[in-house]
Amino acid sequence: MKIALIIENSQAAKSSIVHDALRAVAEPLGHQVHHYGMYTPEDKASLTYVMNGLLAGILLNSKAADFVVTGCGTGMGTMLAANSMPGVFCGLIIDPTDAFLFGQINDGNAIAMPYAKGFGWAAELNLQDCYRKLFDGERGLGYPKERAQIMAKNRGILKELKAASCHDMLTVLKSVDQELLKSAIAGERFEEFFFANAQDNAIADYVRRVRAS
């Protein structure tokens, strides 16, 4: 699985704590981690939580990433922004049991976590535990397993509801503030990761044009 990591400006100083924790868990399980930034608080390309959400929408809808790990001070703003995008189902995860249940019941494709609220000593251990609950083994099996079928059915209905509610991603890209979009895709490693992995040509082309404009 290709896991994209997205960090916003207020928590950019913790970028490597999060990145290290994610790699420590995900890579031995055979997943790739693509860190789309921010990398430090001094990065030229600054991401707000709204941009995090937009970027998550781009990466997931283009299939440049299979899963997005993101967050902000409380995780809440990023979660709201990510969930405003078509096809994105972003959980807010605080502890390992949240992560497990989200993976098994909701089987979403993104998580936001708080990197300031409740983020104290040894928080890196909690990050790792949460990642392990999500990325080790199969998701979507239901919990308890006897309820797997009804849970899967409801996920399908939710997907349809969201599809009825949102424009497709290309339309979204054309409608959003183009400066906001430009900022969301300005990260210094965006080009490297995105164009090598995106599988939706229409989205990739549009993104390419915006970057060039």
Add this chain to the structure above:
Amino acid sequence: MKIALIIENSQAAKSSIVHDALRAVAEPLGHQVHHYGMYTPEDKASLTYVMNGLLAGILLNSKAADFVVTGCGTGMGTMLAANSMPGVFCGLIIDPTDAFLFGQINDGNAIAMPYAKGFGWAAELNLQDCYRKLFDGERGLGYPKERAQIMAKNRGILKELKAASCHDMLTVLKSVDQELLKSAIAGERFEEFFFANAQDNAIADYVRRVRAS
């Protein structure tokens, strides 16, 4: 403020615990609580978490409610469903500090809470504390207050992003599975609360037609 309470089927047995806690806090503060169900696990009108989200979208976009309090076993499914609706910004709230920060920073119009995960003894006290942080005093003031302006600005950008991403609510109502919609508005007190308070005639008319069909 008109606060709508929505409970889904898996946690319907806790309906009055939640309702009592919400009323105990909100009514002395001058707010009205409209309980849209479910009221008991045996209700004829059964709500799934997806329907909770759709109903939240109807109530907020029609201005039948100013704020929605909802949830499910983990709160996650309902939060995802609510956030898939236009104009709905639904936080996932676990503890009073979450509630406070969501109110001051994100200033959303809905919350989902877990009524099974972590919901043990004395959980009614936590519900009350969370409600108090949200409904006592003004929201959207920022925290810390020095950052109020930038937080307000980002909220505005998020609203625009979501507006670019979603269809308007009437279009959503017409596009979603009509059986799902019918179930979401079948609660026994829906008619009483909704038609007396909805301020959007087009939504109200469409809802009326669906109920009559």
Add this chain to the structure above:
Amino acid sequence: MKIALIIENSQAAKSSIVHDALRAVAEPLGHQVHHYGMYTPEDKASLTYVMNGLLAGILLNSKAADFVVTGCGTGMGTMLAANSMPGVFCGLIIDPTDAFLFGQINDGNAIAMPYAKGFGWAAELNLQDCYRKLFDGERGLGYPKERAQIMAKNRGILKELKAASCHDMLTVLKSVDQELLKSAIAGERFEEFFFANAQDNAIADYVRRVRAS
């Protein structure tokens, strides 16, 4: 390691949830679990949280157990009672990071957990995660490891402080209310586990006499 499980009356209905979770983690790691009761709310031998603490003191000071897992509604009363005993260092554990840090930094010999407060859906998963953090691998290594030495030194000073503060266990057994003591050791499997494993003859003899009296 011999791990003793002690459950008090208010949470006796959850006895097998806790027992199953503990066995599922501890036995594959090579530990033995001795369940001293309560087993059901209807047990003849009823344990209050105060008795839990006294029993923990007996088991640890006699070396009938190497580690005690106990708790009550909030975990707090049992923790206070256990920590009133000589040689018992009982952590209050809520989440896996608590368990890990307690194991590595404090390296105590008992934990109390809440089995009612915060104990909702999927709480059995949190129990297992906490046990795993405690019982898988070596404890007392410090966290971060660079601080292992100072942490070990402080543990030693704490042990001396407690030794200066408390009577020895045999004296405690003779001084406490003998009816309380009798109730604490009345569990239906106490005899089976305790006398086969206790390594302190004076304590074992005293306990035998009290049981016979």
Add this chain to the structure above:
Amino acid sequence: MKIALIIENSQAAKSSIVHDALRAVAEPLGHQVHHYGMYTPEDKASLTYVMNGLLAGILLNSKAADFVVTGCGTGMGTMLAANSMPGVFCGLIIDPTDAFLFGQINDGNAIAMPYAKGFGWAAELNLQDCYRKLFDGERGLGYPKERAQIMAKNRGILKELKAASCHDMLTVLKSVDQELLKSAIAGERFEEFFFANAQDNAIADYVRRVRAS
């Protein structure tokens, strides 16, 4: 009520955050806050968590303080040290519901809180909420109130158990490492607060002699 605040060396940098939060809640409720240090990480008089516990024992047994608020990185070490002292019943408090239940059910005389683990952004709000649950209104009323009597009874039995287990405080003071004791009472405002408020002459005299030695 006289509330003593005790901060240990690893969290001394947060001394004024904790002090400010405690004063903000306790003083308007009519309580006095005596901050026994540490005040900054550079204080001459350095307190370890073991010393915190010993100092809590001195203040409570001499009645120089009615309640002790203390803690450390996780709160655990300080809680263990405080609970090793005669007559000290120290809760480990994470969230407001813990604080409320500890106050109503266990009605102890000290709390330890974590000032590093889980202590992130807006943690000062959680401190205040916890203090309010403890210091606003009467403690020991039970929760639910129908169980007040049995809860009070068990508290009495716990007190007797601990009395049977521990030496009296004066004996403890004479038995502990005298250098440890000297360090525990070396804070720059200890003299000012302690001698003006202690009501046990024997403890006060012994402490005076140790300070002078």
